Amino acid sequence: MIPWSALLPVRLLKEALLRPASIQDGHRVLDLGCGTGTLAVLAKCAHRGAEVFGLDADAEALNRARTKLEAAGIEVQLDQGLASAMPYAGDSFDWALSSLFFHHLPYESELEAMREVLRVLRPGGEFHIADWGKATSPAMRLAFVGSNFSMASPQQPIT
Numbered sequence: 833m834i835p836w837s838a839l840l841p842v843r844l845l846k847e848a849l850l851r852p853a854s855i856q857d858g859h860r861v862l863d864l865g866c867g868t869g870t871l872a873v874l875a876k877c878a879h880r881g882a883e884v885f886g887l888d889a890d891a892e893a894l895n896r897a898r899t900k901l902e903a904a905g906i907e908v909q910l911d912q913g914l915a916s917a918m919p920y921a922g923d924s925f926d927w928a929l930s931s932l933f934f935h936h937l938p939y940e941s942e943l944e945a946m947r948e949v950l951r952v953l954r955p956g957g958e959f960h961i962a963d964w965g966k967a968t969s970p971a972m973r974l975a976f977v978g979s980n981f982s983m984a985s986p987q988q989p990i991t
């Protein structure tokens with residue numbers, strides 16, 4: 833049986849998340865809650881001169897991410913850890929990206945994770961997030977059975 837989540841345009845979502853990020857050579861990019869690393873792989877393949885990191889709590893997901901990295905022949909630093917206590921120095925990233933992660937967290941943990949994002953981002957750094965959001969029209973509610981994806985960035989804040 834095909835899981836319902838397989839029907840979602842998840843890769844398109846990740847590409848759309850990445851597109852507005854003007855990542856440059858030498859930039860440090862964090863994929864928060866990277867899971868099996870799809871977004872981190874896309875980011876590194878699109879920006880070979882950037883240093884890409886993936887953080888996730890789940891060792892098994894990170895193992896699967898390592899397999900993807902090897903297959904793609906690219907280097908991404910994968911770290912096991914919690915979003916609420918990231919193993920990174922302050923002001924150490926130019927970009928933080930996150931897809932389909934925040935809806936996993938209870939509200940307090942969301943706040944802790946956001947505080948950590950603000951801590952690790954350099955001044956002027958940006959956090960781009962794509963996750964479930966409130967459906968904005970009956971069509972979207974129908975299409976996604978009550979939910980839809982929201983994209984947020986400085987150009988398109990969550991409303």
Ligand SMILES: C[S@@+](CC[C@H](N)C(=O)[O-])C[C@H]1O[C@@H](n2cnc3c(N)ncnc32)[C@H](O)[C@@H]1O
Pocket residue numbers: 864865866867868869870871887888889890893913914915916930931932933936941
């Ligand atoms: C639905 S997956 C999304 C993975 C990936 N971002 C993607 O879009 O495919 C959510 C991930 O969040 C991770 N996760 C959940 N709570 C976490 C936390 N507090 N800190 C770090 N990772 C967490 C899980 O281990 C899981 O890999």
